[in-house]
Amino acid sequence: MTSFNPLDRRTFLRGAGVSVALPWLEAMTPRPERETGTPRREPMRRMCFVYFPNGAAMPKEGDEKWGHWRWFPHAAGRDYEFTKVLECLAPFREKLSLLGGLSHPLSRQLLGHLAGDTWLTAGDMRGDVYKNRVSVDQVAARHLAKHTRYPSLVLSTDGGVGYKSRVSTLSFDHSARPIPSEHRQRLIFERYFAPGGGASTAERRAQLQRGRKIVDLVLEDSKRLQGKLGKHDADKLGEYLASLDSVEQQIRRNESWLDKPRKPFDKSHLDLDVAANVDPKGYLRAMFDLMVLGFQTDLTRVMTYMTGREDGMGFADKFPERALGIKRGHHTISHDQHEGHWDQWGRYDQWHAQQFAYFLERLNTVEDEHGKLLDTTMVLYGSCCSTTHNARNYPLALAGGNKLGLKHGAYHKYDESTPFCNVFVGMLNAVGVKTESFADSTGTLPEVFSA
């Protein structure tokens, strides 16, 4: 995500990838349509991803705990019954689809922990080098950036990018580099929601103006050259001129954001000083509150949130102990075989789902000019392995977006001929990215996404 600290240029540019390198381009755009005060007919289209590590409890059929603690319901279709794990999602049943059997084909042979690097990318980690790809949220962000102050918000409980094979971010830029995630809620608030955010407005303005001067000069130079060319070459250069124009417009939009007051919002319910290692529930909910606020004020339309890192790293491993008094780390629980381990894992999955239910509940309550946020926001919730590190049959729940053409209310089970990326294609299409494919997709999921 963009940051506007008064970094020196070198630090600033060396940062991890395009999003950092291009804050004054992709960052902010006004919404002329909304300046008039009349609501647009078209809804704002948004997407959001919430990840939990280490998979979920999936006792086998026949296990005595199967009835209670299997993450997925027992039977597919519209008439499924939640187990205890997801029953907290019952109020949103008609705005929710459960997706079973999906996984990234290239990750199936990998350990679930490593597959975590590929949840939103479908990158290839099988071979001799680390070959990751752009993540789906960043594809959407590039498309939607022109509407909002920021192209996307990349969040996690741990911050930063982690390291290859054990990342702490869900988002990868178009060069497949990890985008640093943010986790300190007060800083997030000050940076993105406070007026003037981060760097001083004057400095930012100077930065934008320098950028514009360059573009103006290149534009002038290009036009001069174009005048000298024959028709075909002039047409070819026209492409470049058009791109210069659009960059210039983007800079103008970015400048205009500086003067534009933020949409008023109520922050009385925000508690930004919850420590993740003390009060996990409070911390997760505060993050979800910030995310809702971000959507509500149309700060951005794309967010990712990695609630915990794989393999017992980071704060989230202690969540079961802090929240439920289970004297084991989340990762340990996911490996356990002692008696009662399904109860521990199932209870934790249930607790985590309850925090997610809170997020849905907020999205389903808070409205913008198009109605409930949830109806225009797709939220994909899930993980990258089912039971212990088995990188197949990811636990996945896709909620929201009823006004974007999504059809909900059922638990769909797929076999392994359907790659997980088909979900991404559907989500990209739903936010207006006209693509027929993402990574190794073979289509979309017609049961959920209207054609």
Add this chain to the structure above:
Amino acid sequence: MAMGTRSGREPAAAPPPPIRITPALATPPAIAFNRGPPMRGLPSIVRREIALALTVSTVFAAPAPATAPWPASQDPGKHESGQAPGAAVASPTGAAIDFHSQIRPLLENHCYRCHGERKQKADVRLDDLDHTMATGAAAEGWRSALDMINSGEMPPEDARQFSDAERRLVVDWLTAGLEAAAERQKGDRRVVMRRLTRAQYSHALQDLLGVAIDFGRDLPADAKSEMGFTNNGEVLQASSLHLDYYRDIARRGIEQAIATGDRPEVTRYRVEFGKGKGKGMVAGKTGGYQSVPLSPDDFTVEVLGDAQLTEEERLAVQRRISVGLRGSGQDRFRAVDEGMVLLSAVPHREKVPKSWQGPSPNLKLEMQRCWPEQGDFVMRVRASRGYVPPLRMQLLVALDEPVPAVKMADDGFFQRQKGTIITGGDKSTRRKNVRLEGGTILPVDVPKPAQALISFTLPADGFYQVDLLHPPQPPSAMPSVRLSAAGHHLDQRLELSAEQLEQERVITPLGVLGLRRGRHSLKLGGPFFVGFTEIAITRLPTEHPIVQRLTARSERQTDAVKHLVPAIRALVGTRTDDGMDYQAFGAPQEVHAPLGEPATYEFFGRLENLPIPAPDSGDTEILSGFLLLGLWNDHLVKHRDETGPPLLVEAIEFEAPYLPHWPPQSHTDIFVEGDRADLPAYTRKVLRKFLERAFRQAVDDAEVDRYLAFWQSIRADFDTYEDGVAEVLIAILCSPRFLFLVEFEEHQEELSDTALANRLAFFLWNSPPDGKLRELARTGRLRDELLPQIDRMLEDDKAWRFVRAFSYEWLRLDRHAEMTINVDRHKDYTRFVKRDMAEETYHFVHRALHEDLSMFTLIDSDFAMLNQNLAEFYGIDGVMGAHFRPVPVTPDQRRGGLLAQGAFLVGHSDGSEPHPIKRAVWIKEKFLGDPPPPPPPNVPDLDPDTPGFEKMTLKQQLEAHRDNPSCRDCHAGIDPFGVAFERLSAVGRFEPERRGLTIDAATTLPDGTAVDGIQGLQRYLQTERGDDFARALIEHLFAYAMGRDVHFADESDIDQMLWQVKLAGYRMRSVIRCIVTSPSFTRR
């Protein structure tokens, strides 16, 4: 060259006219174009006429002449009528034929049924194809129709045939129409202004700034033209995204090139190795899963950089630097008095998780969060030849073949046998994090390390195999065992078969222990411990291979490899959870320094280009943030029982950034010598120099003034003078004059000399022109010196840029790069074999050009470009060392020519088996210039329901496929070319049998020629299809050189080139000379 190889099927209506030889042409009359069917382009009659009527100079015969071979009067573009002489004789009557009354009815009768409204076989539709041939596409369509009729392929044998008169009428009409169309469309063959490709952009910036960053890496991929080239002006788009990238990349490059402020602080660490050398000193030790740390007793760390550190800070840095050999077998390295001995590396298994371990052994400095993130760096290795260390009794190694030494008895426990000590889990002591459940030890907190101690008494010195009896666990649970004994530990992650997972207990061999007689103990456990019921310790007999290997006398082993030379390959990487993401850098260096007289070997790299950990990752995990810098002994061996020539490493030094000069030359190249008292005047000088280099042409004062004015307007925004100028330079690097090849201005008829220099440089170097070329262009001498310049350029190292870019796209090496080989089936296909296969092809093409060999060398050759690793993979002995060199090969070794090279064969396999159709299509496209039509939609796969399908060879399966009428028409013309390769496996090795069946590579090509195997095919291509191959190569090189695909109207030019190439004996450089001196290249 034989003529009329298919005379039996030559259309009767088009007999070749007598060949006219111009008197000036001192060549035997037998020379003629011999294009086997199916043909592209004008009918052979026309082509022959055009070519022969020309007075072609013979200057192409080597050695290179000093003048261009295109006399102005012979330039077809210059003819008043624009018409090549002789062309008009082809069909005096054709123009008078009326399409609607005379031709259309014939086509309706003979063609439209399969190529009309209802059916479009082979994706061809004629009924709505514009009969006026007004567009290039329509003309192309008619041209292939003519080729098919001329060659007799259409109408198909089982369809109604034209009468001779009808055929003549159709052919005449087509011939005349195409000829007229070619004339009309000559003006359409234009080069569109090209944006630089990713590679060109990188090279241009590197050359301009003197900074070796792979700048283009982040740019969006360039699209390919129909002929497969990315440097095509039409397909090279520029989006606003490009501009974003260009500006940021330029900024990054300029910041690296110019020096503002003081010389940056240099980090320098030196690590020296030696048994016991580090005792009492401070250094790091990094543990973690599967780690193989070197004891800090055996190395020292010196912190030598610029930083002024307190004693405490220095010690803190020392603690962050450890030495690891993760991925290395304990028997392949040893700390000795003189340093570290590394035996030859055994490549890693290409399967996760082991594929990330690095070859065994590999030695790395592990530097945690104490390294710079950018800049050039140097790694200095002090090393010499080594020796095989003497036998070490205290030893723990993995097994070469994991075969249990003890069987399971019927009761589900180990079978009791003499010479084996068996102990139950219940007898273990000092247990940690485990519980005993029904006689089986199981972990409590699975991810946490578990431990159980087993004590035992050995009756004699010797080597003992350790086997474990344990409950099975699926791979997803990461079942693992750490065996610790004899002062070492060995981590294994178990991969149990589906069958084993069904059993109650399974046996896993853990490793081999070397121990003296007496009382010992070993520890079992580690994180994700799988648990165990019993452990068995079995003495191995002296004749066991592993015992033989471990007890071989070191002097004898050292002596056995003394004629071999160790080498160093340097790597940089990031530690990952189960290995490292790494990349080698710099060329490998052979180590000839004798033992006791070490020398220093330097390896240079650029941190930004290598997989270093993400800067500022924010991660504080104990095992994150490690930059790995290391090496392995690159005299690779294939088996663990070979020592290879040992390497002795005494010290490794890391220095970054590497700054031999300050300010760097990149800075002084921009901020040239000059008087800064008059700053605007000085700046004008700086800008003019940079502008001319960046824009690759002279700039006028007004242009310099504009940039100077820009500088004046922004200079106040910047703290330093250099930063203000840098901003201007960034703008210059976003100008279309830098990013595009601007060749023509409006109303300009001919290419300027400067534009020609640019075009030539981007052709033969894939880079901007150097000073010499610019100078020749500036002084107007370039056109006279084209031929010597071609030679100079091809001899320059930058010709590699051309060879790599062109070969990659022409030969579709991307398919090889993307291919995932099934390593269960082809176990020794390692990443090093893969890398060397690509290098083989590049070196081969480079040699053909560099030595100006016959282009038919590309089809078959009596040499192969090999290094030791690849030669061994192919089964060729006697090639030593990592460098590529020509190696003589005999025909029965099947390694001559591009067709026998791994890069082609692997790229056109399915990863497990060869893929004859892919291989055939490639031959037709790339070698014969005759791409088959794409498969129709809903094409059925090979039908596995055919009786006995499973047992068929692929060739038989294809034959079954061809029996399907909907497939036959096309595949009869494709498959035979692929069948000829059947004895070359998916990894390019000779394989006379597959799945127990003898491979049959005998086939009959579409023209009726019978060939058996690749040699037969190569002979056929060289003797029967030589001109088709030559034409295809010319066309591809021409398209690449011009940055546009070959146009229908280029045919006559291509014909002339083919003619000239033929006269020059089909030399590789004659193709280049021909293209560069052609009117298309020099003028249009």
